[in-house]
Amino acid sequence: xxxxxxxxRRVLVAAGVAIAGYALVGALTxxxxxxxxxxxxxxxxxxxxxxxxxxxxxxxGAALRRxxxxxxxxxxxxxALISLAVLVVGLPPVLGFGRAADNPSAxxxxxxxxxxxxxxxxxxxxxxxxxxxxxxRDGRRDAPGRRGVPGE
Amino acid sequence: xxxxxxxxxxxxxxxxxxWLQAPPDTLRRGPFRPGAFGSALRSTRLTSQLGVALGxxxxxxxxxxxxxxxxxxxxxxxxxxxxxxSLYRVTQGLHVATGLAMIPLLGAKLWSVYPRLFSWxxxxxxxxxxxxxGIVALVGGGLFQxxxxxxxxxRWYAPMPFFFTAAHYWVAWLTIGGxxxxxxxxxxxxxxxxRRTPPETPAPAPAKSANDGLVADRPDAGGxDAGGxDAGGxDAGGxDAGGxDAGGxDGPVATRRxxxxxxxxxxxxxxxxxxxxxVAPLSGIxxxxxxxxxxxxxxxxxNKSAAGARVRRAALDPGYRLRISxxxxxxxxxxxxxxxxxxxxxxxxxxVEGWSASATWSGVRLRDLAKMAGVDPEHAVAEVESLxxxxxxxxxxxxxxxxxxxxxxxxxxxxGSDLHxxxxxxxxxxxxxxxxxxxxxxxSRITLRSxx
Numbered sequence: 001x002x003x004x005x006x007x008x009r010r011v012l013v014a015a016g017v018a019i020a021g022y023a024l025v026g027a028l029t030x031x032x033x034x035x036x037x038x039x040x041x042x043x044x045x046x047x048x049x050x051x052x053x054x055x056x057x058x059x060x061g062a063a064l065r066r067x068x069x070x071x072x073x074x075x076x077x078x079x080a081l082i083s084l085a086v087l088v089v090g091l092p093p094v095l096g097f098g099r100a101a102d103n104p105s106a107x108x109x110x111x112x113x114x115x116x117x118x119x120x121x122x123x124x125x126x127x128x129x130x131x132x133x134x135x136x137r138d139g140r141r142d143a144p145g146r147r148g149v150p151g152e
Numbered sequence: 153x154x155x156x157x158x159x160x161x162x163x164x165x166x167x168x169x170x171w172l173q174a175p176p177d178t179l180r181r182g183p184f185r186p187g188a189f190g191s192a193l194r195s196t197r198l199t200s201q202l203g204v205a206l207g208x209x210x211x212x213x214x215x216x217x218x219x220x221x222x223x224x225x226x227x228x229x230x231x232x233x234x235x236x237x238s239l240y241r242v243t244q245g246l247h248v249a250t251g252l253a254m255i256p257l258l259g260a261k262l263w264s265v266y267p268r269l270f271s272w273x274x275x276x277x278x279x280x281x282x283x284x285x286g287i288v289a290l291v292g293g294g295l296f297q298x299x300x301x302x303x304x305x306x307r308w309y310a311p312m313p314f315f316f317t318a319a320h321y322w323v324a325w326l327t328i329g330g331x332x333x334x335x336x337x338x339x340x341x342x343x344x345x346x347r348r349t350p351p352e353t354p355a356p357a358p359a360k361s362a363n364d365g366l367v368a369d370r371p372d373a374g375g376x377d378a379g380g381x382d383a384g385g386x387d388a389g390g391x392d393a394g395g396x397d398a399g400g401x402d403g404p405v406a407t408r409r410x411x412x413x414x415x416x417x418x419x420x421x422x423x424x425x426x427x428x429x430x431v432a433p434l435s436g437i438x439x440x441x442x443x444x445x446x447x448x449x450x451x452x453x454x455n456k457s458a459a460g461a462r463v464r465r466a467a468l469d470p471g472y473r474l475r476i477s478x479x480x481x482x483x484x485x486x487x488x489x490x491x492x493x494x495x496x497x498x499x500x501x502x503x504v505e506g507w508s509a510s511a512t513w514s515g516v517r518l519r520d521l522a523k524m525a526g527v528d529p530e531h532a533v534a535e536v537e538s539l540x541x542x543x544x545x546x547x548x549x550x551x552x553x554x555x556x557x558x559x560x561x562x563x564x565x566x567x568g569s570d571l572h573x574x575x576x577x578x579x580x581x582x583x584x585x586x587x588x589x590x591x592x593x594x595x596s597r598i599t600l601r602s603x604x
Contacts, residue, residue, distance in 0.1 A: 001340050009336045016333025020289055023325035030318055037313030038323065045299050046292040054266055061191075071403035078414040085256035085418035089302065089426065090440045098307030098442070102459040103574075105448030106307055114439030118425050125417075133404060 057084070072130070079126040083119055090115040172275050180272055189267040198408045200345040202261040202415070203338070207331065209254040210294070214328050216247035220504060221321050224587060226551065234557040237584040241502040244587070245430040248506025251301045252426055256418035258294060260411070283337055290330030296323045305442050305505045317504075429507040445509035449572035452511050455503055455588060456545075458573040463594045466539040472578055474562070478525030478600040486578045489564060492516045497559040503588040513582045515563035518555055518598075527600040530556055534601070536581050539594040548590040552603060554583045562595065 027033045060080070068076045092098070093111040100106055182188070222230045223240065233239070275281050297320065303309070304316050312319075335342075404410065428438025432445045443453050458464050466472075473483040484492075495517050502508040519529035534550040554560050560583040564571060571577040576593030583591065 005340055005343065009339050012336030012339065013333045016286070016329045016331070016336060018329070019332060020286075020326055020329030023322050023329055026325065027319075027322035030322065032315050032318035033322055034314035034319070038319045041300070041313060041319075042292040042296045042323065045295040046288065049262065049291075049295055050266075050269065054263065057263070058189075058266075074404045074406050074410060077406055078410070078417070081256070081260075081411075081414045082418040082421055085259065086421055086425065086440075088255050088259075089252055089422050092302055092306035092308055093440060093442055095308070097310060100307070100457075100460070102457040103454055105443065105453040106455075107442055108444055108447045109439065109441070111440065114425075117439055118421065122421060130404075 075126050075130040079123050082122050082126075086115070086118055086122065090118065173273055173277060175273050183267075183270040184272050184274075186272075188270065193406055193408060193411055194264050194267065195408060196341060196345040198411065199261065199264040200338075200342040201408075201412060202257060202264060203342065204346070206254060206257045206261050207335065209250050209257060210327065210331055212250045213247055213254070213297070214324055216243045216250075217321070217324055219243055220247065220587060224590065226549075232551065232553070232585070234553040234560070234584045234586075237559065238500055238502075239585045240587060241430065241500045241508045241585075244502055244504060245427070245506060245508060248301070248305060249423055249427050249430075251298060253419040253423050255298060255302075255422060256415045258298060260415045262291065286330050286333045286337075289326050290334050293323050293327030293330055297327055307442070307505075430502075432509070441507070442505070443503075443507035445507065449574045450511075450566050450569065452501065452509050452566065452575065453503075453507060454574045455505070456593075458577075458594070461538070461540045461543065461594065463539045464573065466596075467573060467577055467594050474579055474595055475597045476521055476525045476600065477597065478522070478527045480524070480526035482524060486564070489516055489562070489579060493520065494564075495558070495561060497561055497582070497584075499559060499582055499584055501582075501588050501591060502586075512567050513561055513563040514565040514568075515561040515579065515582075517558055518550065518560045518562055518581070518583075519558065521562060521598060522555065522600050525600050527602050531603045532600055533603060535599040536592045536595055537597040537599075538592050539596045545589045545592070548581070548592045550581070550583065554586065557584060559584045562598075 027038065028035065061077070064076060064080065065073065090111065093107050093109070094115050096107055096111065098107055180186075220240075220243065223232050226232065275284070300312055300316060300320055300323075303312055304320070309316070422440075424434065424437060425440040426438050427441070428435035429441035429443040429445065435441065435444050435446065445453065448454050458467060473485055474489060476482045476484065493516070494514050496512060496514045498510055498512045500508045500510045518534065522529040522532050522534070531552065532555055533552055534555055535547060536550060537547045538545075540546045550560065560581075562579050563576070563582045564579055566572070566575055571580060576595070579595045580593040581591050581595060
C-alpha cells in the first residue's frame, strides 16, 4: 500500500467517524427527532432486509436455478431482478395508504394497472433481448471458419 | 494469575473474547458453512463497481438533500439565489429520482457482500468489531433513507414512528459518515479490484491488506454452467466475459457485465416509471409516479388542501384582509389587492417530495408591497404568515434575493382564474427557485424588515 493510499485511508476514516459523531449529536439534540422511533426503524429495516428479504431472494434464486431450463435461465434471472426492483417502488402506490379524501391530486393514477403494465413491458423487453441475442448467436455459429479460431 | 481466570471478572471477559475469536467449529452451521453461498457471480470487482456507482448516488442524494435542508433552515452564512427559476426543481427532482434509481444498486451491492455477514469467526478482533459497527451505520442508514424516502413520497406515514424530515436529515449524515469510513477501509481493495486486468486471474488474492475475505466466493469461470467454455484468456476470462461468447449452445449464462446491465436496466425502468412527476413530457408513461404534474385543482397538484389546513372559513370570509407590517403598515382587502398593478409570471411549484409543475400566476409583486409599506425592496427580507392556526409550515421567510426579484408575486390568480381554495385563495406567495412548502398559501400577514 503506497503512502498516498495510507494517507487517504486515514483522512477518510477520520472524516467518516467525525461526521457520524456529528449525526449522533445532532440527532440527540434535535427536538424534532424521535429518539426511540428513529433507531427502532433503522434496526427493523436492517433486520428485515438481512434476515427476511435477502434470504427470501436467495431462496427464490435457488428455486429459479433449479426449475428454469438453462437456455432461458439468465433471461428469467434478469427479468426477476428488474421486476423485484420495480415492485419495491410500485407496491406503495398500489397499496395506496397515502390516498386522502381531501386531496385527490395525491396518488391519482390506477397504480395496480400501471404496475402490471410496467412488469409486462419489462418481460417483453427481456424476451425480445433474448430472442435477438439467440438469432445473433445462431448466425455467428453458422458462419464458416468460426469454430476453433484461437483468441476469439 | 492463570488460576484466577475462571473466577475473576477480567478473566471471564478475556475467556469470552477468546471464545468469540475462535468459536467451536460445531457452531459453524447454516450460512456460516464454508461455501454456503454458491453464486460464482460474486467478486470483489463486482462489489467494487456497484460500490462506486452507489457511492456516486449517495453523494448526489446527500448534496441535493442538504441543499434543500439549508434552503428551508438557512444558517447565517448560507445564500440561495432566486435564479435560475428552476434550479431547485432540478436539484430536488434529482434527489428523489436518484434515491429511487439506487434501489436496485443498493439491493445488488448488499447481495454481493451478503456472505461476508457470515464470515468465520464472526468477530475475529476489535478492528473488525469497529468496522462492523460502521457497516451497521452505513447499511442501516442507507436502507433507512431509501425506505423512508419511498414511504414519504407515497405519503404513507403510518410505518414511520418519527417526523420524517428531521429523521431523514440526520440519518443522511450518519450514512455519509459510515460511507466515508467504509471507503477509507476498503480503498486498497477497491483500487486493486478496479485495475484494468481482473485481479482474480493472476494472483490468488489481492494481498492481505484490509481485505480479510471481502468476498468469500472466488468466481470460477464457467462454474457449473459450462456455457462460457470457449471464452479464454485473462482479459476475457470467466465471469468478466460479457460478449456473446459467454453464451454457449445452452443459452447465455449470468456474467458480471450482464448482471451490471440488468441492475442498470432496473434503475432505468424505475426512472422512466416515476420521473414524469417532475419531467412533464414523460408523465404519460410514468405509470408509478405518485403525482401527475397536470392533475389537481386547476390542473395543478396540491400538497396540503384547505380542508386539511382548516382554513376554509377564514379564507372565504368577506372581511379578509392581508396585513402588511412595516414602517407604514397597511391592511388590504382582496379588492384592494386586485386594484394594484398586476403582474404575471410562469413559475414552477416544486414539492420536496420530488414532483413539480409549472403554472402561470398573476398578482402583486412582493417588492411593490414592500415599497408601499415603506421598505426599500432592494435590501429587505419578509416573513409571511398563513391563515392556518398552527402547523409546521404556517410561516416562511423570504430572503433578500427573492424579495428583490420581480418574479416574486403575491398571487391572486392561476392560469387566468381566481386561485382555487386548495391553491391558497385568496392570496398566496409564489417565488422563483424555492421549495413548495415555502410558497405559503392563504396569506394573512407579511412582515417586512429592512436589512441594516
